[in-house]
Amino acid sequence: MIREFLKTPSGLAGVAILVIFSLISIVVVFTFPLDYGTRYWSNPKYWEDYPKLVPPAWYNYFVPYRLPQHFVNDKTAPTEEVENIKRWLFEYEFDADKFPTGIVFKYVNLTYYKDIPLISLKVKRPDGRELVLIDYDEGIPPLRPGERSPYLRFIENPRTIFLSAEPQAIRKATAFAEELGVACTTSEVRDAALLPYIVFGNPISNKCVAESFRPLKGKYIFEVEMIGDSRDNIGLVRLVIQGAVYGAMGTDYLGRDLAQGLLFGFPVALFIGGVVALLATLIGLSLGILSGYMGGKVDEGIQRFADVMNNLPILPLLILFVFVLGRSIFNIIFVLVLFGWASTTIIVRSMVLSIKTSQFVEAAKLAGASIWWIMRKHILPPVLPYAFALMIFNVPGAILSEASLSFLGLGDPSIPTWGQILQQAFDNGALKNFAWWWILPPGFLIVLTAVGFVLVFFALEPIVNPRLKRQ
Amino acid sequence: MASLAKTLMIKALTLIIVLIGVLLLLAFIMGATGLSDKMLKSILTVEVQEYKQQLIRQGRDPVAVEKAIEEYMKERAAALGINRSWYERLPQLIYRLLVLDLGTSRTLQSSWGSNKISDIILDRLPNTIILTTTGIIFTALIGIWLGLYIGSNIGSRADRVISVLSAISYALPLWFVGLVLILTLAYGPRILWGVQIFPPGGMVSTPPPEEPLAYFLDVLWHLSLPLIASFIVFFGSWAYGIRNIVFSVSQEDFVNFARAKGLPENLVRRRYILRPSLPPILTSLILSLANSIGGYIITERVFNWPGMGALYYSAITALDEPVIFALTYVFTLVYIVARFVLEVLYVIVDPRIRLA
Numbered sequence: 041m042i043r044e045f046l047k048t049p050s051g052l053a054g055v056a057i058l059v060i061f062s063l064i065s066i067v068v069v070f071t072f073p074l075d076y077g078t079r080y081w082s083n084p085k086y087w088e089d090y091p092k093l094v095p096p097a098w099y100n101y102f103v104p105y106r107l108p109q110h111f112v113n114d115k116t117a118p119t120e121e122v123e124n125i126k127r128w129l130f131e132y133e134f135d136a137d138k139f140p141t142g143i144v145f146k147y148v149n150l151t152y153y154k155d156i157p158l159i160s161l162k163v164k165r166p167d168g169r170e171l172v173l174i175d176y177d178e179g180i181p182p183l184r185p186g187e188r189s190p191y192l193r194f195i196e197n198p199r200t201i202f203l204s205a206e207p208q209a210i211r212k213a214t215a216f217a218e219e220l221g222v223a224c225t226t227s228e229v230r231d232a233a234l235l236p237y238i239v240f241g242n243p244i245s246n247k248c249v250a251e252s253f254r255p256l257k258g259k260y261i262f263e264v265e266m267i268g269d270s271r272d273n274i275g276l277v278r279l280v281i282q283g284a285v286y287g288a289m290g291t292d293y294l295g296r297d298l299a300q301g302l303l304f305g306f307p308v309a310l311f312i313g314g315v316v317a318l319l320a321t322l323i324g325l326s327l328g329i330l331s332g333y334m335g336g337k338v339d340e341g342i343q344r345f346a347d348v349m350n351n352l353p354i355l356p357l358l359i360l361f362v363f364v365l366g367r368s369i370f371n372i373i374f375v376l377v378l379f380g381w382a383s384t385t386i387i388v389r390s391m392v393l394s395i396k397t398s399q400f401v402e403a404a405k406l407a408g409a410s411i412w413w414i415m416r417k418h419i420l421p422p423v424l425p426y427a428f429a430l431m432i433f434n435v436p437g438a439i440l441s442e443a444s445l446s447f448l449g450l451g452d453p454s455i456p457t458w459g460q461i462l463q464q465a466f467d468n469g470a471l472k473n474f475a476w477w478w479i480l481p482p483g484f485l486i487v488l489t490a491v492g493f494v495l496v497f498f499a500l501e502p503i504v505n506p507r508l509k510r511q
Numbered sequence: 512m513a514s515l516a517k518t519l520m521i522k523a524l525t526l527i528i529v530l531i532g533v534l535l536l537l538a539f540i541m542g543a544t545g546l547s548d549k550m551l552k553s554i555l556t557v558e559v560q561e562y563k564q565q566l567i568r569q570g571r572d573p574v575a576v577e578k579a580i581e582e583y584m585k586e587r588a589a590a591l592g593i594n595r596s597w598y599e600r601l602p603q604l605i606y607r608l609l610v611l612d613l614g615t616s617r618t619l620q621s622s623w624g625s626n627k628i629s630d631i632i633l634d635r636l637p638n639t640i641i642l643t644t645t646g647i648i649f650t651a652l653i654g655i656w657l658g659l660y661i662g663s664n665i666g667s668r669a670d671r672v673i674s675v676l677s678a679i680s681y682a683l684p685l686w687f688v689g690l691v692l693i694l695t696l697a698y699g700p701r702i703l704w705g706v707q708i709f710p711p712g713g714m715v716s717t718p719p720p721e722e723p724l725a726y727f728l729d730v731l732w733h734l735s736l737p738l739i740a741s742f743i744v745f746f747g748s749w750a751y752g753i754r755n756i757v758f759s760v761s762q763e764d765f766v767n768f769a770r771a772k773g774l775p776e777n778l779v780r781r782r783y784i785l786r787p788s789l790p791p792i793l794t795s796l797i798l799s800l801a802n803s804i805g806g807y808i809i810t811e812r813v814f815n816w817p818g819m820g821a822l823y824y825s826a827i828t829a830l831d832e833p834v835i836f837a838l839t840y841v842f843t844l845v846y847i848v849a850r851f852v853l854e855v856l857y858v859i860v861d862p863r864i865r866l867a
Contacts, residue, residue, distance in 0.1 A: 050675075050678075344525065344529075348529050348532075351798060351802075351846065351850075352533070352843065352846060353801075353802050353804070353842040353843070353845075353846060355808055355809075356808065356823055356838065356839055356842050357839070359808065359823070359824075359827060360537070360540075360827070360835060360839060361540065363827050364540050364541065364544050364546050365540075365544065436681070436682055440682070440684050443684065444684060444686070444809055447686065447809055448808070448809060448812070448824065449828075462687070462690070466690065466813070471690070471693055471694055471697075471698050471711065472698060472711075474694070474698055474699060474702045474703075476694060479690055479691070479694055480691065480694075483684075483687040483690065483691065486684070486687065487682050487683055487684075487687065490681070490682030490683075491678070491679060491682040493682075494678045494679075494681050494682050495678065498674075498678055
């Protein structure tokens, strides 16, 4: 039977898809924390160092210009130390044709002994010019009364300076632009986020717009300097230059790495689809056997009910139920099972009707076998393979329904699913921004999973359904 | 003839029982989960708050205000039915729905400002019919025509292509195809080359064209993306479904007999295959029309189409219980009516039922 199955190309393709997807799911289950959704995915703070709404890194191969890569560098120890001056140097090789979207300067665990240290940030450009962006960090909390040296600052929450929004850096960048020959006001630089253009560019005209700057390629050295007591120190200094491409799948509007969200969607989709299909098929199978074998009023009752459930406008009811019961994954599974068993019942019943009249059932009846025994020993075994095929067929329906509910904002908010990624994309202007990397991959994954199961069913059906086999 | 009337009567009765059953189920989940009470209470709080503001603005003295509010609250609570439990309140609601009194909405309005639910539905229904009915009929007609052709050429290349398409269409959600089309045919060209090939959503441009012909063409222009989407998604499954029906009929003995008699293939197809294939084809056509009234919720949202599905979605997000009830009722009613119409149609197109 397996050999027969593997002979069909569509079955082979379907199995290949399902095997690959299952392997990915297993890897994800073992490498991602179970509370990934609440701890990381829905926690905007975790993603603040990532570039917002940028395409994947491989996008660079398809466009005529190079987009800057995302740059994150951490330094845990000073690069240079001269008496009471400590320096952290960051080298950034800028070779893109477009500008980075922002510069972020961060540090954690500042320890000082006497006065608040002087922390400054300057950049040496490839053309030899120097630009001081910050000469004194005003954001360090001063001594509290009764506090004893050494003074610890920014232990839990890092000190984060978004240079494009920092008044001091904007003022200094505006002055630097003036020096380069571009007449800007500080509000223009702030509102149009021109700071990266001024830092990484050379002017080609004197108008204060992004188009006036051409990228200046080469090696940039960012220098963080701390002047204070010689014992003063910083635990970790981080420089982020926000690029215009990131990772394997790009990022969304919060800077979330879409590759991670999409990966987490694999086990979730397979779990929902699998559990729903299993339960719905079990219910459908037992009701179908009962209905077909018992006949009479039981049959009529079950079949009318199944007929109605099978034809009712299902989506409004699904939406209503999930809305009323609450947006949790178990409610979604419950509702999908509740509305998902009917078609199996109808099909199984029709198979049971033809088995019922066969001679071995008649013989068993004459021999005095009980109804349950006959159903278990004679009706169930020939129906079972086909029920298994029907279960495979029910999986994609459940996956698609979950995606639809999630797309309407009724998904479980603690777990990222492909449908939810699509919903957030739709609600946050992915279409308007032409963020194709945010729309296409989750949808294609939903479709591909469904196609995998449908193909397996198509290859399985003629093998397990004796009626189709004869033809 | 009498027995026929009796059969139809029984069918009608079962369908009405189904309708009441769905409503009871709805009433039960809304009531038993406390959702209905919660919604009414929040409405009462808002009303009382508004009334209090109004009294204070009139400058009444505090004691009188307290008393008036007390009375107003009792009166409104009685009108809303909060003092009664849900199982007393909801049968009344079901009864009202059954006699087609849909009630009034709490938050939603029709385009002319009426908050009667029947008005809102009349406002939205034509839009949904324009969208889904044209889509289904257009797709089904081409699908049926192709299905008839490949049904008598089983195993041909066209047949194999169609069965693959049908498998894919089962896995392709209509709304995702819609998103892709909006991305590639509406926003894509506009952002990349500055040309607007198709509009990204809505039913007419803003402001709508004055002239009737221009208005019609504008709606057609807005209709094209949803139509293309539903064609892509449903075409394959229509053709495949029809193919299966035609194939199973053409295996029947009477068809073989007709062929054996030497009748021309055209005549066999028209008289012996098409006629018995008609009831199942009609079934799928009418049921998908009936389902489409409520089933395009996500698609209407994606295309920002002001139809019944979009109305249902806004009723749910606005917690508008009467509208949710009324719409679910209308969706179910349409299905029930469609089923009954089918029963009558079977009698007309299938002589075996008429003579039985």
